[in-house]
Amino acid sequence: MYVEIISFGTSTVLFLILGLVMLTGRRDNLPKTMLAVASLVSATWSGSVTYQGFYGGLIGFTLFLEFIRSLAWFTFLLVMLRTAYKGTDQVNKNFKITFVGLSIFIIGMIFLALYRISGGSLFEFVAGNDVLIGHLLISIGGIVIIEQLYRNTSDEQRWGLKYLWIAIGAMFTYDFYLYSDAFLFQRIDNELWNARGFIHAMVVPLIGLAIKREMQWSLGNESIDIFLSRRMVFHTTTLLASGIYLIFIGFGGYYVREMGGDWGIVAQATFLFAAILILVVLLFSGKIRARIKVMIDKHFFHYKYDYREEWLRIIRTLSMQEGDKNLHVRAIRSLAQIIDSPGGLLVLERDNGSFESDERWNYEPTHVRESANSTLNRFLSEHQFVISLDEYNDDPDMYTRLGPLDIPLWLSKNKNAWLIVPLMLQDHLMGYVVLLRSPAHERYFNWEDSDLLKTAGRQAASHLAQYESAQALVSAKRFEEVNRLSAFIVHDIKNMIGQLSMVVSNAAKHKNNPMFIDDAIITVENSVNKMNKLLVRLKGEGEADKNAEFSLCELLEESIRNCTAAGTLPIPVLNCRNEKIMITADRERMSANIAHIIQNAQDATDSSGSITVKLRKADDHAIIEIADTGEGMNEQFIHDKLYQPFESTKGTMGIGVFQVREYIHKLGGQLDVESEVGVGSIFRLHIPLTLSINTAQVVSLSEHEQLKRDV
Amino acid sequence: MSKPKLLIVDDDEGIRTQLKWGIKGFDIITADSRQTAIDQFEEHHPQLVTLDLGLPPDVEGTSEGFLILTAILECDPTATVVVVSGSEVKVNSVKAIEQGAFDFYAKPIQIESLQKVLNKAFSLIK
Numbered sequence: 001m002y003v004e005i006i007s008f009g010t011s012t013v014l015f016l017i018l019g020l021v022m023l024t025g026r027r028d029n030l031p032k033t034m035l036a037v038a039s040l041v042s043a044t045w046s047g048s049v050t051y052q053g054f055y056g057g058l059i060g061f062t063l064f065l066e067f068i069r070s071l072a073w074f075t076f077l078l079v080m081l082r083t084a085y086k087g088t089d090q091v092n093k094n095f096k097i098t099f100v101g102l103s104i105f106i107i108g109m110i111f112l113a114l115y116r117i118s119g120g121s122l123f124e125f126v127a128g129n130d131v132l133i134g135h136l137l138i139s140i141g142g143i144v145i146i147e148q149l150y151r152n153t154s155d156e157q158r159w160g161l162k163y164l165w166i167a168i169g170a171m172f173t174y175d176f177y178l179y180s181d182a183f184l185f186q187r188i189d190n191e192l193w194n195a196r197g198f199i200h201a202m203v204v205p206l207i208g209l210a211i212k213r214e215m216q217w218s219l220g221n222e223s224i225d226i227f228l229s230r231r232m233v234f235h236t237t238t239l240l241a242s243g244i245y246l247i248f249i250g251f252g253g254y255y256v257r258e259m260g261g262d263w264g265i266v267a268q269a270t271f272l273f274a275a276i277l278i279l280v281v282l283l284f285s286g287k288i289r290a291r292i293k294v295m296i297d298k299h300f301f302h303y304k305y306d307y308r309e310e311w312l313r314i315i316r317t318l319s320m321q322e323g324d325k326n327l328h329v330r331a332i333r334s335l336a337q338i339i340d341s342p343g344g345l346l347v348l349e350r351d352n353g354s355f356e357s358d359e360r361w362n363y364e365p366t367h368v369r370e371s372a373n374s375t376l377n378r379f380l381s382e383h384q385f386v387i388s389l390d391e392y393n394d395d396p397d398m399y400t401r402l403g404p405l406d407i408p409l410w411l412s413k414n415k416n417a418w419l420i421v422p423l424m425l426q427d428h429l430m431g432y433v434v435l436l437r438s439p440a441h442e443r444y445f446n447w448e449d450s451d452l453l454k455t456a457g458r459q460a461a462s463h464l465a466q467y468e469s470a471q472a473l474v475s476a477k478r479f480e481e482v483n484r485l486s487a488f489i490v491h492d493i494k495n496m497i498g499q500l501s502m503v504v505s506n507a508a509k510h511k512n513n514p515m516f517i518d519d520a521i522i523t524v525e526n527s528v529n530k531m532n533k534l535l536v537r538l539k540g541e542g543e544a545d546k547n548a549e550f551s552l553c554e555l556l557e558e559s560i561r562n563c564t565a566a567g568t569l570p571i572p573v574l575n576c577r578n579e580k581i582m583i584t585a586d587r588e589r590m591s592a593n594i595a596h597i598i599q600n601a602q603d604a605t606d607s608s609g610s611i612t613v614k615l616r617k618a619d620d621h622a623i624i625e626i627a628d629t630g631e632g633m634n635e636q637f638i639h640d641k642l643y644q645p646f647e648s649t650k651g652t653m654g655i656g657v658f659q660v661r662e663y664i665h666k667l668g669g670q671l672d673v674e675s676e677v678g679v680g681s682i683f684r685l686h687i688p689l690t691l692s693i694n695t696a697q698v699v700s701l702s703e704h705e706q707l708k709r710d711v
Numbered sequence: 712m713s714k715p716k717l718l719i720v721d722d723d724e725g726i727r728t729q730l731k732w733g734i735k736g737f738d739i740i741t742a743d744s745r746q747t748a749i750d751q752f753e754e755h756h757p758q759l760v761t762l763d764l765g766l767p768p769d770v771e772g773t774s775e776g777f778l779i780l781t782a783i784l785e786c787d788p789t790a791t792v793v794v795v796s797g798s799e800v801k802v803n804s805v806k807a808i809e810q811g812a813f814d815f816y817a818k819p820i821q822i823e824s825l826q827k828v829l830n831k832a833f834s835l836i837k
Contacts, residue, residue, distance in 0.1 A: 487798060488771060490797070490798075491765070491771070491797050491798045491818075494797035494818040494819040495723055495726065495797065495818065495819070497819040498726060498818055498819035498820035498821075499723070499725040499726055499729055501819065501820075501821060501822075502726070502729035502730065502732075502733050502820060502821075502822050503729055505733060505821075505822045505823065506729055506732040506733045506822065510732055516732055519728045519729070519731075519732060520729075522724070522725065522728060523724075523725035523728055523729055524725075526723070526724055526725035527725060562745070562746070568778065568781075568782075588768070591768060592767070592768030592769065595768055596768070596769065596774070599774060599778070
């Protein structure tokens with residue numbers, strides 16, 4: 001009984017795994033789906049027999065499942081056979097008829113078997129034999145279809161499919177043997193029955209082997225490749241190995257208990273616990289996992305890598321932020337992960353042309369400085385090869401026949417250093433990564449690893465170059481800010497030097513004049529104030545705005561007056577629509593900004609042209625519109641230069657539209673520009689209003705003071 | 712005989728004050744903005760003008776200074792203006808001369824050298 005349980009239990013587990021593996025990935029073709037169904041039905045039937053072995057009963061159900069299992073396998077074989085012929089209507093019709101006939105036969109057999117089990121005695125002279133004959137016919141039918149399939153399999157496809165036919169054929173052949181024997185001796189032999197589970201279990205690896213050979217699910221021209229996930233194979237293999245291990249441990253534990261006498265139970269528990277602990281340790285071992293992966297890649301797949309998965313992982317590692325690890329460390333990791341390398345060192349080209357160590361990951365501290373002309377750098381640059389130091393040590397000619405190559409001392413003396421992966425940016429070597437030895441891969445490094453590492457190295461190089469460009473841009477912007485600030489500082493310092501040197505110069509002549517002393521004190525005080533302002537500016541604090549509420553319309557009138565005081569034309573026409581819009585801002589800065597825009601408009605417009613300044617309210621914004629009929633600007637100028645500090649069409653170092661926009665943004669507003677060459681420009685300043693802005697809606701300051709006094 | 716008039720246009724009070732003490736041989740008038748500069752020029756018709764380019768509201772630029780230069784020369788095309796500036800010396804000196812300035816003086820101001828420039832300018836226009 002135990003043998004039956006173990007035998008059919010093993011078959012159950014293996015068919016279940018096979019069925020589940022088949023259900024992973026694409027299920028877009030009938031043969032594959034039918035193989036999954038047949039495997040799962042076989043698992044259910046084996047499971048039912050196992051249950052029967054444990055608890056008895058279920059005879060009718062088990063018999064029913066056995067016929068269903070046969071039907072499932074026949075269906076799979078027929079579907080495969082159909083692909084061998086061109087799918088004409090006649091062929092499809094014939095197969096439909098065969099399938100329906102077969103189904104009717106098997107369903108009939110099911111009813112017959114159930115009838116006999118329940119004691120049915122019709123046609124008593126064949127009772128017992130009729131069901132056996134049915135089983136025999138099914139197994140013979142299976143062998144016949146297998147023979148047909150084998151004949152219709154081309155030589156090219158036979159390599160991939162032969163194990164499948166052998167596996168299924170073996171099942172039917174054994175069934176034929178079993179039921180022939182039963183028919184001959186009028187009873188099912190227990191030993192043969194118990195071995196049936198093992199026999200069926202044995203064919204599962206053969207089916208797996210056929211799938212591993214990337215069999216095509218068709219015998220005709222139209223083929224659909226099977227997709228077998230490496231991860232699924234990895235987990236299944238691990239699970240299977242763990243299961244086999246545990247079965248052996250179970251037997252071992254049983255033996256220990258039987259032989260252990262008084263210590264039997266204790267020894268068994270200790271043995272089992274220790275065995276499970278070892279299993280857990282092994283499963284968590286990176287080295288063991290790496291070896292299993294290599295074994296799977298080597299024996300189950302044509303290619304070592306699932307390139308899609310590898311590529312996604314490389315990009316994910318390069319792109320994602322992982323704690324405080326910077327891109328340089330992630331670049332090493334992205335390459336190391338490919339071949340399970342435990343660490344690496346990044347060497348990058350510096351501005352002076354030398355190659356120096358940059359970042360390391362699980363790599364001993366190493367200082368590297370290689371000349372750009374070293375043979376290693378030249379070799380990597382010219383040939384763009386991944387260098388395996390093991391290969392180089394075994395046979396240097398492999399590399400040196402391509403060009404001179406000397407491995408530097410810092411690299412050759414590190415016995416764990418294994419691979420040198422070039423980081424190519426187009427055709428330029430921007431650095432390389434030295435990877436540490438991977439125990440799982442070291443004897444298995446081939447062109448696939450090399451190609452993938454080389455390509456991944458290019459990707460890493462692009463990311464590193466992009467990062468460095470971004471850093472350089474930030475530095476350039478900082479320098480630009482410093483330059484701008486230093487221009488202001490130099491200007492102010494010149495003024496202060498001028499003032500103080502004049503004080504000294506004048507003091508020689510007027511030091512006894514009390515009035516001069518008073519003026520000198522004022523001048524020095526003035527210089528001190530300027531220096532304080534400079535300090536504030538250098539600290540980046542800026543001058544505080546003197547915010548106050550004022551009427552925008554009045555400010556515009558004043559700005560226009562200032563801009564035309566010297567007789568400058570054209571004189572802007574103001575249109576405030578009689579609205580008294582108030583805003584809170586630094587009046588002086590706002591005045592300077594508006595004056596700047598108006599002056600720009602005057603500079604750009606011929607004296608016969610016109611400038612219009614409009615003020616209006618829209619929702620919660622005041623809009624100042626300064627429109628001119630001047631020369632206008634093209635789109636490129638607006639995009640590239642208008643908002644650049646110190647860019648001016650007038651050749652001056654003015655505050656520029658840049659500063660106007662900065663201030664409007666500071667107020668929470670917006671500056672828009674519309675312009676057309678030869679037609680003119682419109683500058684729109686959108687300035688947010690606050691609750692206290694519209695005087696029509698609020699109490700004036702004086703009224704407010706009055707109210708306070710009244711209260 | 713009355714002294715020739717010199718209009719000093721600069722927004723920095725310390726510079727105006729010290730130039731008043733240091734520059735000899737001129738009656739000095741001062742102005743700290745575009746409006747006052749134009750008013751003073753129209754009122755006193757000075758023989759010489761020293762003009763700082765960086766005036767409010769464009770203290771850090773030169774637009775105000777050039778506007779004043781234009782306004783003065785429009786008022787009196789023979790006016791002698793010495794432009795004084797410390798920023799973008801090359802660009803601004805060329806532009807100032809192009810626009811009609813007599814000379815360009817680069818900051819920082821040294822009394823003695825500015826005095827010489829002004830004396831030379833005055834001797835030439837006499």
